[in-house]
Amino acid sequence: MEAAVHMETHRDKKGxxxxxxxxxxxxxxxxxxxxxxxxxxxxxxxxxxxxxNFELPAQFVASxxxxxxxxxxxxxxxxxxxxxxxxxxQISLAVTFLAGLSFVLFxxxxxxxxxxxxxxxxxxxxxxxxxxxxxxxxxLVALHLLHLVGGLVFVAIVFIKSLLLKVHKKNTLSISxxxxxxxxxxxxxxxxYLFLYFAPxx
Amino acid sequence: xxxxxxxxxxxxxxxxxxxxxxxxxSKQFLITGIIMGVIGVAMSILFRxxxxxxxxxxxxxxxxxxxxxxxxxxxxxxxxMGLVTIHGTxxxxxxxxxxxxxxxxxxxxxxxxxxxxxxxxxxxxxxxWFFFLSSVVLMSSMFVETGPAxxxxxxxxxxxxxxxAMPGSGLGMTLWLTAIILFxxxxxxxxINYIATVLNMRTKGMSMNRLPLTIWAFLLTxxxxxxxxPVLLGGGLLLMFDRLAGTSFYLxxxxxxxxxxxxxxxxxxPILFQHLFWFLGHPEVYIIIMPALxxxxxxxxxxxxxxxxxxxxxxxxxMGISVxxxxxxxxxxxxxxxxxxxxxxxxxxxxxxxxxSAVKTFNxxxxxxxxxxxxxxxxxxxxxxxxxxxxxxLTGLFLGNAxxxxxxxxxxxxxxxxxxxxxxxxxxxxxAGIYHWYPRMFGRMMxxxxxxxxxxxxxxxxxxxxxxxxxxxxxxxxxRYYSFNILPEFxxxxxxxxxxxxxxxxxxxxxxxxxxxxxxxIFVGEKSVQNPWEANTLEWTAPVEHIHGNWEGEIxxxxxxxxxxxxxxxDSDFIPQNVPDTGSSEEVYVSPTxxxxxxxxxxxxxxxxxxxxxIKNWFGLGRx
Ligand code: HEM
Ligand SMILES: [Cu+2]
Numbered sequence: 111m112e113a114a115v116h117m118e119t120h121r122d123k124k125g126x127x128x129x130x131x132x133x134x135x136x137x138x139x140x141x142x143x144x145x146x147x148x149x150x151x152x153x154x155x156x157x158x159x160x161x162x163n164f165e166l167p168a169q170f171v172a173s174x175x176x177x178x179x180x181x182x183x184x185x186x187x188x189x190x191x192x193x194x195x196x197x198x199x200q201i202s203l204a205v206t207f208l209a210g211l212s213f214v215l216f217x218x219x220x221x222x223x224x225x226x227x228x229x230x231x232x233x234x235x236x237x238x239x240x241x242x243x244x245x246x247x248x249x250l251v252a253l254h255l256l257h258l259v260g261g262l263v264f265v266a267i268v269f270i271k272s273l274l275l276k277v278h279k280k281n282t283l284s285i286s287x288x289x290x291x292x293x294x295x296x297x298x299x300x301x302x303y304l305f306l307y308f309a310p311x312x
Numbered sequence: 313x314x315x316x317x318x319x320x321x322x323x324x325x326x327x328x329x330x331x332x333x334x335x336x337x338s339k340q341f342l343i344t345g346i347i348m349g350v351i352g353v354a355m356s357i358l359f360r361x362x363x364x365x366x367x368x369x370x371x372x373x374x375x376x377x378x379x380x381x382x383x384x385x386x387x388x389x390x391x392x393m394g395l396v397t398i399h400g401t402x403x404x405x406x407x408x409x410x411x412x413x414x415x416x417x418x419x420x421x422x423x424x425x426x427x428x429x430x431x432x433x434x435x436x437x438x439x440x441w442f443f444f445l446s447s448v449v450l451m452s453s454m455f456v457e458t459g460p461a462x463x464x465x466x467x468x469x470x471x472x473x474x475x476x477a478m479p480g481s482g483l484g485m486t487l488w489l490t491a492i493i494l495f496x497x498x499x500x501x502x503x504i505n506y507i508a509t510v511l512n513m514r515t516k517g518m519s520m521n522r523l524p525l526t527i528w529a530f531l532l533t534x535x536x537x538x539x540x541x542p543v544l545l546g547g548g549l550l551l552m553f554d555r556l557a558g559t560s561f562y563l564x565x566x567x568x569x570x571x572x573x574x575x576x577x578x579x580x581x582p583i584l585f586q587h588l589f590w591f592l593g594h595p596e597v598y599i600i601i602m603p604a605l606x607x608x609x610x611x612x613x614x615x616x617x618x619x620x621x622x623x624x625x626x627x628x629x630x631m632g633i634s635v636x637x638x639x640x641x642x643x644x645x646x647x648x649x650x651x652x653x654x655x656x657x658x659x660x661x662x663x664x665x666x667x668x669s670a671v672k673t674f675n676x677x678x679x680x681x682x683x684x685x686x687x688x689x690x691x692x693x694x695x696x697x698x699x700x701x702x703x704x705x706l707t708g709l710f711l712g713n714a715x716x717x718x719x720x721x722x723x724x725x726x727x728x729x730x731x732x733x734x735x736x737x738x739x740x741x742x743x744a745g746i747y748h749w750y751p752r753m754f755g756r757m758m759x760x761x762x763x764x765x766x767x768x769x770x771x772x773x774x775x776x777x778x779x780x781x782x783x784x785x786x787x788x789x790x791x792r793y794y795s796f797n798i799l800p801e802f803x804x805x806x807x808x809x810x811x812x813x814x815x816x817x818x819x820x821x822x823x824x825x826x827x828x829x830x831x832x833x834i835f836v837g838e839k840s841v842q843n844p845w846e847a848n849t850l851e852w853t854a855p856v857e858h859i860h861g862n863w864e865g866e867i868x869x870x871x872x873x874x875x876x877x878x879x880x881x882x883d884s885d886f887i888p889q890n891v892p893d894t895g896s897s898e899e900v901y902v903s904p905t906x907x908x909x910x911x912x913x914x915x916x917x918x919x920x921x922x923x924x925x926x927i928k929n930w931f932g933l934g935r936x
Pocket of ligand 1: 466597598601643662663665666669705706707708709710711712713717720721722726729733734735
């Protein structure tokens with residue numbers, strides 16, 4: 111039990127985090143600032159008026175579900191990696207990857223849905239000024255997608271490592287970092303979704 | 313961490329080019345910074361020629377820039393703006409951010425906290441190469457057909473967002489943005505490393521409150537960068553989209569002359585960019601000055617042979633500056649028509665930031681007070697920083713008052729303010745650092761006489777150049793104007809402009825002396841001894857010859873704070889941090905905030921250090 115607690119946060123005896131894990135945390139802080147800046151920009155622009163509100167595509171709900179599922183399986187993978195249940199780790203990682211992939215597809219569908227309603231990243235010539243809301247939303251979602259695809263590559267790498275039996279009780283750094291990052295992109299999506307969902311009322 | 317790289321055979325490429333050793337990377341940053349600095353200074357002298365003698369022909373300009381940008385030896389007006397823009401960009405980002413932080417954080421963090429290298433030497437190397445690439449991209453914009461970006465270093469839209477707006481809005485602007493994005497990547501890679509190293513890799517005994525103030529300054533600088541550069545990245549990405557993808561985040565209701573007519577872009581807000589830019593922009597000015605202040609703390613304490621006055625107050629004021637610097641960006645935007653209530657909030661926050669700044673300057677003066685001062689070159693520049701920081705900081709209080717700023721904004725008053733408080737004073741800090749740590753970097757000493765000449769010419773010319781600009785600004789002379797010929801109300805200032813330009817040339821010449829001194833001393837300077845300034849910090853315990861891993865054998869253990877100078881109870885007037893207290897065991901905790909209480913009491917107080925002790929000392933409680 112104690113060993114498990116100790117490994118969960120990937121600290122050494124003195125309670126210090128592994129430098130790579132620590133650097134990842136700092137990088138995440140930087141990414142948080144990126145999105146904090148952009149959502150603030152969203153609010154500032156919206157407050158100026160002349161802003162077109164529209165419903166988010168229904169597909170974004172599906173992608174939210176996908177991200178929750180993938181996070182859950184990620185937790186499972188990490189939990190079992192620490193207990194040397196390699197098989198379960200491998201399967202969970204594969205499911206995480208697939209759920210992440212379906213997230214990407216749902217996002218794509220969402221963009222198509224927006225386009226079907228005439229909402230583009232760069233609005234048509236001569237369209238209303240308020241359509242800039244579409245550019246904002248697509249920029250935010252696409253930038254998040256980029257971060258998530260980076261995470262997907264990370265998951266793939268850790269999955270391959272686990273197939274090569276390089277992820278186990280004594281070697282959890284990579285899966286631990288992957289776990290941290292994947293939850294970050296998941297939480298970031300939840301934040302963005304809620305933000306955009308409630309934005310018309312702001 | 314340890315020595316696992318130590319046994320690789322080093323080739324020329326791995327030693328000098330793709331080096332992962334923090335000492336070499338620090339030199340790479342310094343030399344690149346110096347090269348960029350030379351370019352930036354030269355540009356400023358060239359456009360000052362235009363301001364002083366607007367109607368004269370200077371064949372050298374045509375020779376340098378060709379017939380296109382300097383027909384008949386007179387700068388083209390668009391190219392004048394290009395030079396101003398690139399000068400500002402180079403000085404702010406390339407010299408005073410990368411050149412300053414990059415050099416000294418890299419050199420000093422591992423050496424002063426007692427680590428063998430950075431947390432990630434590889435990321436550190438990447439950080440330099442992104443910086444290098446960024447410099448190349450920026451400079452390449454000088455050679456494109458439509459000229460470099462020319463909307464000022466703050467690149468406000470619409471000039472920066474509309475390719476058609478003017479020649480400088482074309483490819484040059486795209487290259488500018490690309491360069492800055494590369495720069496941000498470099499700054500983030502570096503900053504993450506600095507933070508990780510300071511927090512995780514300190515040697516035994518190096519508690520946070522035994523850190524030299526240099527390290528505190530570098531740490532907080534890196535944190536500021538980590539929190540603010542991503543926001544500029546966001547703003548820059550939106551600008552890129554406006555330029556390349558047809559969005560209009562920043563564009564609306566624009567009518568172009570020359571038969572183009574009304575543009576289609578609509579719905580954006582140019583003010584939005586200003587918010588995103590200054591949310592970085594203001595912390596950025598502190599990213600520039602804080603390392604310089606940290607260097608000054610160290611250099612002044614060493615050369616006054618006194619403990620730095622108010623160690624804790626110094627740290628708290630750095631923290632205060634860091635927090636406040638995120639809450640004042642609006643003072644650059646008072647005249648954008650912001651809500652007066654919001655303007656007032658920014659006004660108050662801005663004036664409050666003067667308090668920690670003043671605490672720092674008073675502490676410098678108090679450290680100098682009755683010290684046995686050694687006027688080394690480094691010390692001269694450190695004192696120069698204090699002088700210029702005060703002079704420039706005072707005018708910040710004028711500008712911070714929204715009502716006064718309405719008339720002062722975009723005049724030479726602002727130019728005077730920031731060139732004194734940031735430009736000149738941070739250059740002084742950088743020079744202090746170079747003269748002070750040169751022996752540590754190159755194992756040799758710089759020539760002292762040349763150093764004095766360099767200091768006095770630089771110091772005097774800084775005042776001669778920037779002080780008169782206050783009066784120009786008060787009289788309403790706008791900044792970034794190419795020529796005042798057709799504005800008779802500004803004619804009286806032409807003589808002053810001539811004077812300023814002559815002083816600027818003097819300052820430029822002084823830097824040639826420095827360059828000679830710097831580069832020749834690498835080869836012919838007097839060999840340095842181990843600890844030439846008799847300083848306490850750990851870097852002077854490492855061997856003069858650079859070795860990978862910094863120390864042979866064990867990393868020294870730290871037993872005391874770094875400012876034990878002239879202790880009345882000691883024989884020598886300095887006690888390096890790795891000297892144990894006689895008769896006490898390793899565990900003894902010596903509170904840096906109270907260096908001369910008895911051992912027994914110190915052990916007792918071990919637990920309530922940091923915050924409580926900091927607060928107590930801040931209010932002067934618990935002092936004899
Ligand atoms: C006492 C503290 C300070 C106050 C109250 C202050 C206030 C201001 C204000 C209100 C402005 C805007 C002026 C305008 O554009 O109309 C300004 C501009 C500026 N300040 Fe300060 N300042 C202070 C210290 C500093 C420091 C320490 C630095 C740098 C190290 C700095 C760098 C700058 C720069 C670079 C600009 C002009 C940027 C531009 O428009 O190109 N200031 N300052
Ligand atoms: Cu500011």
